[in-house]
Amino acid sequence: MTQSVIVQVGQCGNQVGCRFWDLALREHAHVNKKGQYDEALSSFFRNVDPRRSDGGSCCVGGRIQHLKARAVLIDMEEGVVNGILQGALREVFDSAQFLTDVSGSGNNWAVGNLTYGSAYKELIVDKLRKAAEHCDCLQCFFLIHSMGGGTGSGLGTRVLSLLEEEFPDVCRIVTAMYPSAEDDVITSPYNSVLAMRELTEHADCVLPVENQSLVNIVNKISLMSHGTKPGSVLRKDSAVTSGQGSLSPTEKPFDAMNNIVANLLLNITSSARFEGSLNMDLNEIAMNLVPFPRLHYLVPSLTPLYTLADVNIPTRRLDQMFSDAFSKDHQLIQADPKHSLYLACALMVRGNVQVSDLRRNIERQLRSFNIFLLLSFQAHLHHYLHVDGMDQSIFSESLSSLNALIDEYHHLDATKARLLPDAPRLSIAR
Amino acid sequence: MSVVTVQLGQCGNQVGQQLCDVMWSDAQHAEGKTYSSVSCERFFRRTSQGDFEARAVLIDMEPKVIKHSMNKAEKCGRWRYGETSHFSQKQGSGNNWANGYSVHGPRHRDALEELVRREVEHCDMLAGFLPVMSVAGGTGSGVGTFVTQCLRDAYPSSFVLNHLTWPYGTGEVIVQNYNSVLTLAHLYQLSDAILVHENDTVHRICSQLLKIKQISFNDINRVIAHQLGGVLQPTLTPDSCGTYSRHPVGIDWQVRPPPASAGRTGSLAAGSFNTSLANLLILRGKDVYSAETGAFEDSAIYTSWLPPEEAFSLWKSPVPFNKYEKSATLVSNSQALLRPLDDMVRKAWNMFASRAYIHQYDKFGISEEDFLDSFTSLEQVIASYSQL
Numbered sequence: 001m002t003q004s005v006i007v008q009v010g011q012c013g014n015q016v017g018c019r020f021w022d023l024a025l026r027e028h029a030h031v032n033k034k035g036q037y038d039e040a041l042s043s044f045f046r047n048v049d050p051r052r053s054d055g056g057s058c059c060v061g062g063r064i065q066h067l068k069a070r071a072v073l074i075d076m077e078e079g080v081v082n083g084i085l086q087g088a089l090r091e092v093f094d095s096a097q098f099l100t101d102v103s104g105s106g107n108n109w110a111v112g113n114l115t116y117g118s119a120y121k122e123l124i125v126d127k128l129r130k131a132a133e134h135c136d137c138l139q140c141f142f143l144i145h146s147m148g149g150g151t152g153s154g155l156g157t158r159v160l161s162l163l164e165e166e167f168p169d170v171c172r173i174v175t176a177m178y179p180s181a182e183d184d185v186i187t188s189p190y191n192s193v194l195a196m197r198e199l200t201e202h203a204d205c206v207l208p209v210e211n212q213s214l215v216n217i218v219n220k221i222s223l224m225s226h227g228t229k230p231g232s233v234l235r236k237d238s239a240v241t242s243g244q245g246s247l248s249p250t251e252k253p254f255d256a257m258n259n260i261v262a263n264l265l266l267n268i269t270s271s272a273r274f275e276g277s278l279n280m281d282l283n284e285i286a287m288n289l290v291p292f293p294r295l296h297y298l299v300p301s302l303t304p305l306y307t308l309a310d311v312n313i314p315t316r317r318l319d320q321m322f323s324d325a326f327s328k329d330h331q332l333i334q335a336d337p338k339h340s341l342y343l344a345c346a347l348m349v350r351g352n353v354q355v356s357d358l359r360r361n362i363e364r365q366l367r368s369f370n371i372f373l374l375l376s377f378q379a380h381l382h383h384y385l386h387v388d389g390m391d392q393s394i395f396s397e398s399l400s401s402l403n404a405l406i407d408e409y410h411h412l413d414a415t416k417a418r419l420l421p422d423a424p425r426l427s428i429a430r
Numbered sequence: 431m432s433v434v435t436v437q438l439g440q441c442g443n444q445v446g447q448q449l450c451d452v453m454w455s456d457a458q459h460a461e462g463k464t465y466s467s468v469s470c471e472r473f474f475r476r477t478s479q480g481d482f483e484a485r486a487v488l489i490d491m492e493p494k495v496i497k498h499s500m501n502k503a504e505k506c507g508r509w510r511y512g513e514t515s516h517f518s519q520k521q522g523s524g525n526n527w528a529n530g531y532s533v534h535g536p537r538h539r540d541a542l543e544e545l546v547r548r549e550v551e552h553c554d555m556l557a558g559f560l561p562v563m564s565v566a567g568g569t570g571s572g573v574g575t576f577v578t579q580c581l582r583d584a585y586p587s588s589f590v591l592n593h594l595t596w597p598y599g600t601g602e603v604i605v606q607n608y609n610s611v612l613t614l615a616h617l618y619q620l621s622d623a624i625l626v627h628e629n630d631t632v633h634r635i636c637s638q639l640l641k642i643k644q645i646s647f648n649d650i651n652r653v654i655a656h657q658l659g660g661v662l663q664p665t666l667t668p669d670s671c672g673t674y675s676r677h678p679v680g681i682d683w684q685v686r687p688p689p690a691s692a693g694r695t696g697s698l699a700a701g702s703f704n705t706s707l708a709n710l711l712i713l714r715g716k717d718v719y720s721a722e723t724g725a726f727e728d729s730a731i732y733t734s735w736l737p738p739e740e741a742f743s744l745w746k747s748p749v750p751f752n753k754y755e756k757s758a759t760l761v762s763n764s765q766a767l768l769r770p771l772d773d774m775v776r777k778a779w780n781m782f783a784s785r786a787y788i789h790q791y792d793k794f795g796i797s798e799e800d801f802l803d804s805f806t807s808l809e810q811v812i813a814s815y816s817q818l
Contacts, residue, residue, distance in 0.1 A: 002520055137520035137521055139521055284525045284603075287524045287605065426809045428806070428810050
């Protein structure tokens with residue numbers, strides 16, 4: 001069994017990260033009735049015996065003593081991290097796993113990536129190493145961050161390139177939150193473009209998530225839970241809410257949205273954690289879904305959504321669920337699958353489903369995949385150019401990288417219009 | 431004579447476990463005592479405490495499936511795997527043939543050979559090996575091919591009969607056609623014979639013949655195990671003089687290549703008859719000695735350069751197999767596999783035309799050249815079979 005380490009950077013990254021840890025603990029608690037520290041738990045948690053003087057972790061097989069998340073938490077402001085240290089999850093992290101500063105990155109990618117990136121390089125590598133050393137067989141780093149701000153975007157991508165430098169053989173999967181069109185951070189397009197170049201160069205695969213999609217999904221769930229039969233209640237411990245209460249106005253506005261992303265991560269890693277009849281490991285995801293090295297942006301989509309609200313709606317037919325998986329309403333980015341080309345697709349199924357059900361549904365026509373386009377504009381450039389190490393060329397290189405990527409996807413997309421004949425086969429001398 | 435089963439990867443270990451189960455059931459409940467003891471000896475050995483242990487080694491690059499198979503065997507309480515008869519690592523092959531063949535295989539060569547050697551030492555007389563694997567994934571296909579090569583090198587005079595499971599045509603793994611092409615091209619040089627089961631075909635058996643509503647991999651594997659059992663269990667042959675002395679995995683069809691003058695040009699055109707190189711019919715149970723098998727000796731179904739009496743073999747056993755009153759198994763070396771093989775090569779070639787995923791193999795040492803060699807090799811096989 002392998003282990004993975006979550007690296008959460010910036011405000012958004014840490015908020016989503018914490019939702020993930022909350023859900024993961026609940027999920028394991030649900031299955032692990034005997035309180036045993038098993039292989040599944042060890043993939044994301046260490047088991048620490050507080051009585052041991054060396055603070056070392058226990059091996060798989062014994063009783064659960066004290067679970068610690070395999071995580072590194074980084075933020076250049078203290079607000080979110082302080083919240084974690086005082087919240088329900090405080091026992092799950094060691095103070096040594098945190099890296100913080102006070103002034104923030106001012107929504108400036110260059111400050112995050114270059115200023116803080118240089119200042120904290122050694123400390124970051126140190127904390128990553130410690131997390132890796134606690135792993136028997138480290139398979140994957142998950143980076144969680146947003147693209148539109150300064151810390152998550154700038155420092156987050158610097159962490160990504162450090163991960164490639166220090167641990168070249170370990171898979172790097174990035175969950176990147178992209179800003180929506182109405183984002184209130186005016187420099188978010190710049191930050192996103194600059195960060196995207198880094199993701200293209202240094203990530204093995206990227207799961208882009210768009211805020212607008214999350215908003216739409218949350219609204220949909222809300223409608224489902226309020227619009228159905230009287231008496232249907234949102235369960236207190238459902239996956240859309242935090243551990244404390246129901247989906248009420250007093251909850252922080254992003255909690256429900258972050259829960260969706262956390263669920264995504266939980267589901268993707270489930271096959272690596274639990275056993276099934278046809279397992280799919282994380283490195284298999286990367287292998288099967290990345291046909292060309294730079295084209296590693298994956299569109300995630302989740303179905304069914306209503307279970308996130310745990311509402312008692314009669315079980316929908318499996319077939320409907322499969323159609324939903326390919327519907328744009330269930331995707332976590334704003335893209336219309338019906339008008340572009342799928343390069344590759346992976347269906348990960350959890351629960352009581354048989355091979356024959358899968359077969360029946362897969363034998364349908366696959367349709368499309370689209371990539372989203374990002375617009376940039378010229379204002380606010382000077383804020384970036386003032387940062388030590390930042391150069392105008394970094395902007396143009398990032399734009400070129402993005403344009404090249406768009407071209408590569410478009411090139412493949414264009415082939416969908418022509419029904420490609422089979423490639424001429426090798427002819428053998430008889 | 432004993433057979434050492436080598437279970438490789440997830441599929442190999444799941445199918446292998448079912449196979450051992452079927453063999454054991456059949457051996458234990460058989461009506462003939464000789465049949466029973468020969469069959470037991472073939473696939474199992476007895477420990478000092480009298481327990482039955484399978485003559486099998488379990489190999490996988492991640493531990494979950496082996497653990498599951500060993501537990502399942504243990505739980506049934508009738509037979510089990512040897513406690514040290516397995517080898518696993520912590521991280522799988524990522525559905526990547528190159529990772530299996532060029533990285534995991536060589537890295538663990540010594541341990542794997544040692545594992546096999548220990549099992550072989552338990553055999554009074556080794557008939558050969560039965561590697562069981564899929565062709566679609568990374569470990570079964572990649573490590574499986576590497577291990578087959580090791581077996582060949584270490585035991586040059588033993589038979590190696592590979593059992594392969596082909597994936598569903600609509601795909602379980604996106605790069606399955608690449609993995610399959612690489613496996614088949616290599617095994618072609620290494621193996622004595624390759625027995626194939628296709629998931630699609632077995633699935634149809636489950637739904638149309640067995641009328642199973644919700645088909646699981648367990649059902650699929652059970653069918654495969656039954657068919658394999660029908661082939662591998664003891665039989666009598668015309669020259670075995672009433673004993674089960676037939677070599678369990680030996681193939682002695684007198685198959686010769688066509689003489690230069692046989693200039694038939696074949697094609698995959700629809701309606702062309704499925705021509706056989708050789709057929710093996712195995713009958714078990716009641717009335718085997720009075721069964722009418724003349725149709726199998728019709729020269730029309732064979733190639734022109736092989737007389738039917740050399741191309742057709744008939745084995746019998748009066749002992750019913752797995753409680754079926756009568757059962758028959760047909761193993762055919764014919765053009766039946768041409769269409770599936772051609773489809774697989776076509777899909778792989780189309781993917782290769784855009785060089786999609788090639789970088790994933792290249793980083794582990796399998797280059798475009800290696801792919802081209804494999805494609806060439808399989809096109810040759812397709813051409814040869816087409817011309818039967």
